Amino acid sequence: MSLKYAVLAALHEQPATGYDLTRNFRTRMANVWNASHQQIYRELAKMTEEGLLEVEEVPQESRPDRKLYRLSDAGTASLATWLAEPQGRPPTRDPLLVKLFGGDLVDPASLREEIERHRRNWQEELGRYQDIEAEYFSKPEQVPFRFRLQHLALRKGILAMEANLAWADEVAGVLKDELTSRP
Template sequence: MALKYALLSCLNESRATGYELTQLLRERMGNVWNASHQQTYRELAKLRDEKCVTFEEVPQSDKPDRKVYAITERGRGDLAEWVNEPSERPRVRDPLLLKMFAGELWDIANLKAEIEGHRIHWQATLDRYLAIESRYFSDPENLPFHYRLQHLALLRGIDVNRSWLEWSDNALSVIEKEK
């Protein structure tokens, strides 16, 4: 449902191909919205039908042709309408936390390995977000308002990954004592 608006938000900043949109969601907006490339292409086809986006085919000699999408007035209208409607909190569905409720069924070595594996991922993601911050948002006080809002979204990503790192250290020390 909101994938529509995720794509329109990106296209509202600048035109892009389906491939680039998929990358954007995975990288810069990884802590905000996620979609596979299949989902992205399907949604773009729908947005074309709804006349929320237009596209231009750009032939390339060495690589496959690119379809560069752009937002239309109608697309911007839909986006503005959605933005001003109240939205709900996403529902949490976290398999790792769920596993904490099947305690006595764990092989403790597996539990430790799993948390350590995720820990590496959280550290890498945190580093990535911190790099984005220092590149684009190093002086937040003096940024234009709409960049400040984007910075607020990024701050969530930073905070969430930091707090998972702390949590994993805590969890690992609990496990260590049990061994």
């Protein structure tokens, strides 16, 4: 999958500026797709050239005009076609897991520090996801179907962070046992 379909899906919800999209990718879509400001703007330009997006210039006083992007008919059709196609899971490439395969070559305390660093990051990410859930989905049964689906995407991120934290506790326990058993 490319960034193209993540942008199309975000614009399917509502028209947005590049700035709005970047903010959306950093908040509500953070567990769905990671993209930088530059990547999003490059993709917007390319998709506009391909006719997938329409752009409206919105005048602003004392600032350059804003560009408001929305799906064109071709963009909606492209998104619908992609949504109907089965998607494979992305390959796993996790350096932390590789470190566990060779971890007996280093001091368990260094692995423990790395696990703790990841644990803090996962805890922060979980907090961000929970904040998003509280802000947008406090009553999920009362929101339209499309937002209930988005809530399910967010729930996957929440459950993944909770699983990461539980796993980190397991790893920390094994490392602690190893450290205490050493002379």
